[in-house]
Amino acid sequence: xxxxxxxxxxxxxxxxxxxxxxxxxxxxxxxxxxxxxxxxxxxxxxxxxxxxxxxxxxxxxxxxxxxxxxxxxxxxxxxxxxxxxxxxxxxxxxxxxxxxxxxxxxxxxxxxxxxxxxxxxxxxxxxxxxxxxxxxxxxxxxxxxxxxxxxxxxxxxxxxxxxxxxxxxxxxxxxxxxxxxxxxxxxxxxxxxxxxxxxxxxxxxxxxxxxxxxxxxxxxxxxxxxxxxxxxxxxxxxxxxxxxxxxxxxxxxxxxxxxxxxxxxxxxxxxxxxxxxxxxxxxxxxxxxxxxxxxxxx
Ligand SMILES: Nc1nc(=O)c2c([nH]1)NC[C@@H]1CN(c3ccc(C(=O)N[C@@H](CCC(=O)O)C(=O)O)cc3)C=[N+]21
Numbered sequence: 597x598x599x600x601x602x603x604x605x606x607x608x609x610x611x612x613x614x615x616x617x618x619x620x621x622x623x624x625x626x627x628x629x630x631x632x633x634x635x636x637x638x639x640x641x642x643x644x645x646x647x648x649x650x651x652x653x654x655x656x657x658x659x660x661x662x663x664x665x666x667x668x669x670x671x672x673x674x675x676x677x678x679x680x681x682x683x684x685x686x687x688x689x690x691x692x693x694x695x696x697x698x699x700x701x702x703x704x705x706x707x708x709x710x711x712x713x714x715x716x717x718x719x720x721x722x723x724x725x726x727x728x729x730x731x732x733x734x735x736x737x738x739x740x741x742x743x744x745x746x747x748x749x750x751x752x753x754x755x756x757x758x759x760x761x762x763x764x765x766x767x768x769x770x771x772x773x774x775x776x777x778x779x780x781x782x783x784x785x786x787x788x789x790x791x792x793x794x795x796x797x798x799x800x801x802x803x804x805x806x807x808x809x810x811x812x813x814x815x816x817x818x819x820x821x822x823x824x825x826x827x828x829x830x831x832x833x834x835x836x837x838x839x840x841x842x843x844x845x846x847x848x849x850x851x852x853x854x855x856x857x858x859x860x861x862x863x864x865x866x867x868x869x870x871x872x873x874x875x876x877x878x879x880x881x882x883x884x885x886x887x888x889x890x891x892x893x894x
Contacts, residue, residue, distance in 0.1 A: 598824070598857035601745050607869035610744070610894055611655055614876045617892050618656045621883060628883035629658035629686040630714070630875075635673060636666035636696050645692050648872055655876050658685055670699045674707050681709040687886055688714035688879035711885065714878040716740075717767070725771050728778050734878050738806075739772040741870025742825045742861075743779070744894075746802060749823050749859050754781035758799050762786045762813070762847070763806035768827055772804055793817070805847035815852025824853055824860040827867050 618628055630652045634645045645661065652659035662676060673691070680689050689712045695701050705713075710720035716736035724733030735743075750757070759781040763769035769785060776783045786796055788807075797803055797817040805813045806827035818824060828847030837843065846863030854860050861867055881891030 598854045599749075599859040600854075601749060601823075601825075601859050601861045601866065603741070603745065603861055603866040603869045606745060606748065607741075607873035610870070610873040611651060611876050613892075613894050614873070614880050615655045617880055618883075621880075621887070622656060624887070626883055626887050627656070627658045627685070628688070628879050629660070629683075630688040630690070630879045631660045631662065631680050631683075631686045633662045633664065633673070633676065633680075633689070633691045635664045635668050635692070635699065638694075641692050641694075648690065648875060651872050651876060652879070655880070657876070657879060660686070666696050667698070668696075670703065673699060673704055677704065677707045681707075681712060684886075686712065687882035688712055688875075690715050690875065710734075712882060714875060714882060716771070716878070722766070722771070725774050728774075730775065730778060734882070735775065735874075736767055736771045737871045737874040737878065738768050738827060738867060739775055740874040740877075742772060742804060742827060742867055743775045744874070745825060745861060745867070745870060746776075746823060747779075750802070752779060754779040754802070757781045757801040759783045759802040759804065760786055760797055760800035761804045761806065762793070762797065763804075763808075763827070765806065768806040769804075772806065772827075776802065776804075807847050809847055810845050811847070811849040813848040813853065815849060815856050818853055818856040820856055821858035822856075824848060824857040825867065826850070826861050826863050829863060829868055 632648050649659050649661045680686050689708050705717045710718045716734035721733045759776040761773050764787045773783045773785050794817045798819050802823045804825045810830040810832050826846035826848040831842045834841045834843040844864050884891045
């Protein structure tokens, strides 16, 4: 049976370190500030944004949340971002995605000052991660969290290891591949047009699933002993729990995979909590850099 990589525990350890460093900074008169912006009333987004604001407070950050109406015009959101860019008490700006259709997400993301872009979505940060300068950039929180889990499992040098990333999104798949490559893994990105995915997946010492298709990766896709990182968070019907009930599953068929893998992340309690922890780490790093200090190693 595979070792379970406990994302909840590693996230708690990471936020504990962030809170510790934040206390040291506060003694120097610097309080890390995070602004989270939510447009509209999507219930899932409200839950995630609430969790981020709460975690920021727990870290001792200055935490502000801006809730805007679903019909907010794009220029109003851009004006808010301009104010937050100019606000010295704010070190990190996160605009929750997806945005309502009248707003162009790319225009909004590129309006965030790169040095406050704690999501790591601005072209400047994307470019630095892609060119192997992740140490100076903001790495997107989900791949950053997944990398920390892989590092804990396998160490920081992945020389000689085959990594297969299933999914080519800008938010997870592509930056994940860049980070694995920077750690010396041999990396393949697979996607919906890849031929014979099961065979390719079986070549992976490190398998990262980030496609958003419930339980797509089966037990016989996994090389015995592989490290499996499940980025998927899919809500599916669970009639066995009663009428109208749902449950969360990943992109990996967990019950099958844990018999084959060497180590595996669960869903929930895996990569999800790490995402929020890395947002706190990025905000702390931003506050340090703003004060001319290096970001602490976590
Ligand atoms: N600008 C922006 N940045 C984001 O980072 C961002 C976003 N927009 N939009 C939505 C996605 C999704 N996301 C998650 C974070 C934590 C969990 C998480 O902690 N999940 C728990 C379960 C939560 C539950 O029970 O629903 C877990 O996996 O254990 C999930 C999903 C961040 N996102």
